[in-house]
Amino acid sequence: MRIPKRSIGLALALVAAMVSAQAQTLQKLVFSTDWLAEAEHGGYYQAQAEGIYRKYGLDVTIRMGGPQVNGLQLLAAGQIDIAMADALQVVSAVEQDVPVVAIAATFQKNPTVIIAHPGVRRLEDLKGKPIAIGSASNTTFWPWLRQQFGFTDAQKRPYGFSVQPFLAEPSLSQQGFVTSEPYSIEKGGIQPVVFLLADRGYPPYSETLVVTRSTLARKRDVLERFIRASAEGWRSYLAHPAPGNALIRKANPEMSDDLLAYGLRKLNEYGIVVNSDARKFGLLTMTDPRWQATFDFLHSAGLAKPGVDYARAYTLDLVKAVRVVP
Numbered sequence: 001m002r003i004p005k006r007s008i009g010l011a012l013a014l015v016a017a018m019v020s021a022q023a024q025t026l027q028k029l030v031f032s033t034d035w036l037a038e039a040e041h042g043g044y045y046q047a048q049a050e051g052i053y054r055k056y057g058l059d060v061t062i063r064m065g066g067p068q069v070n071g072l073q074l075l076a077a078g079q080i081d082i083a084m085a086d087a088l089q090v091v092s093a094v095e096q097d098v099p100v101v102a103i104a105a106t107f108q109k110n111p112t113v114i115i116a117h118p119g120v121r122r123l124e125d126l127k128g129k130p131i132a133i134g135s136a137s138n139t140t141f142w143p144w145l146r147q148q149f150g151f152t153d154a155q156k157r158p159y160g161f162s163v164q165p166f167l168a169e170p171s172l173s174q175q176g177f178v179t180s181e182p183y184s185i186e187k188g189g190i191q192p193v194v195f196l197l198a199d200r201g202y203p204p205y206s207e208t209l210v211v212t213r214s215t216l217a218r219k220r221d222v223l224e225r226f227i228r229a230s231a232e233g234w235r236s237y238l239a240h241p242a243p244g245n246a247l248i249r250k251a252n253p254e255m256s257d258d259l260l261a262y263g264l265r266k267l268n269e270y271g272i273v274v275n276s277d278a279r280k281f282g283l284l285t286m287t288d289p290r291w292q293a294t295f296d297f298l299h300s301a302g303l304a305k306p307g308v309d310y311a312r313a314y315t316l317d318l319v320k321a322v323r324v325v326p
Contacts, residue, residue, distance in 0.1 A: 026059040027222045032074060034065045034084040034207060037252035039241075039263030040179055041084075043106070043273070043283075045251075046244030047233025056225040064251055075100060075212060081219070082211055082226065086110075087204040087294055087313070088140055094313045095305050099213040102314040104227045104284040104322075106207035106234075108275040109198035112141050115166065115181060116173040116193040123195045124149055132159040132166065132174040141175075143301035144202055163188060178270055179263040196270055203293035205286060208314075216315070224318045231283040231324035234273060238264070238326065274326045282323035286316055 033041045044062055047053050053060040063080065065071055071083030072093050083100075085093075090102045116126060127150055133142055137159075145151040157165075159174060163181055166174045167188040176182065178196055185192045209230075211223060237244045245260050267273050277285050291314050298304035 026054065026057055027219075027225075028059045028061070029082060029222065029226060030061045030063060030080045031082040031226075032063045032065055032069065032071045032080045032084060034071060034086075036064050036066055036255075037248040038179075038255060039245075039248070039260045039267065040107075040111075040177075040207065042237040042241055042244045042248065042260075042264065042267075043234030044230055044244075045233075045247040046237035046241065047229050049243035049247045050233070050236060052229045052232050052236070053226075056229040058222070058225060058229060060226070060229075062251075072098065072100060072210065075210060078212075081215055082209055082223075084207050085210050086140075086206050087208050087291075088298075090208060090210055090313045091294070091298065091304075091310060094310065095308050100210050101213055101216060101312065102205070102208040102210050102286070103216065103223060104209040104230075104319045105205035105286045106209070106284060107205065107272050108278050108285070109196065109270060109272045110202055110204050110206040111177045111179055111270075111272055112197050112202065112206075113176050113178045113182070114145075114173055114195045114197065115176050115185065116195070117166075117170050118191060118193060120173075120193045123200060126155075126173055127151055129155060130157045130169075130172050131155050132157040132172060134159045134161065134175065137175060139303055140204075141197055141202055143303060144197070144297060147297075147301060148201065166190075178272070179266045180259075182266075183259060183262045199270075203290060203297055205290065205294070208286075209284070220318070224321055227284055227318055228322045228324060231322055234283050235324060235326055238268065238273065278326060282319070282325050284322070284324075285319055286314060288316065 048060060048062060072085055072089060074080045075083040076098055087102065090100060093100050114123060120126065133156055163184045166172050166185060167190060178194060182192050182194050241264055248260065249255055277287055295310045
């Protein structure tokens with residue numbers, strides 16, 4: 001049976017109109033990570049690569065962070081919709097009356113570590129020994145180490161974000177992230193001893209997802225879908241990371257396959273993304289007790305300003321509704 005050309009043309013036009021209408025319904029979001037593309041962002045790139053964002057009606061643009069990128073400033077200026085930031089950065093912004101709020105947390109354990117040379121058995125054994133730390137650490141984990149382990153400022157050595165001083169000096173320890181600096185040290189011929197501070201009680205969340213309060217009010221449903229899609233992306237990435245890694249390498253060609261594999265292995269080994277809370281409440285979850293422990297630490301260390309309502313720094317409403325278990 002011959003179908004009239006006119007009918008074929010009408011059918012094709014209808015299909016094109018349907019596709020166009022579907023594309024128009026996608027909600028655009030611009031999301032900025034906190035650094036150059038790496039395994040630590042894998043779930044978001046996986047959600048992009050596997051079409052999970054589109055499945056939830058989202059057109060997500062992922063922008064890389066970096067040393068010259070301040071995501072919270074871009075957020076406050078309205079240039080992005082969602083920023084990735086450490087919980088303590090969010091608290092600092094709230095202290096300055098910047099109307100931002102954390103809606104989810106990528107890392108259930110903060111990845112900050114102290115790295116020592118072979119032979120060191122306990123973190124406590126580093127008391128009185130030289131430790132290289134960056135200046136920003138003076139208002140993050142260093143006051144916690146002073147409180148918990150009796151470390152003193154006399155131990156501090158400047159940290160230039162290079163492992164070369166560590167490799168050259170057997171008595172020196174240094175700060176780092178569990179997914180990166182130990183890798184470079186191993187490549188330098190030393191098998192380091194790594195102490196994850198979160199496993200010893202350091203409370204702040206890391207890689208939280210942050211929005212302005214106006215965005216939260218206007219795009220609540222869209223943000224909930226973003227959290228759900230991102231959590232599904234993480235569940236997928238932790239199991240088979242190839243699609244996400246391909247996009248990571250495209251965005252950051254200097255990222256090697258070895259480092260991506262190392263980063264993912266450490267995320268799994270230390271339970272950075274999946275811990276007991278994530279298994280119970282879902283990926284990207286947050287809890288009131290963890291945030292309260294963070295505020296308590298800041299108050300006890302003299303890092304919190306009096307009279308600030310720190311509860312404004314986060315909301316559990318969206319992430320509680322998602323519940324994507326690993």
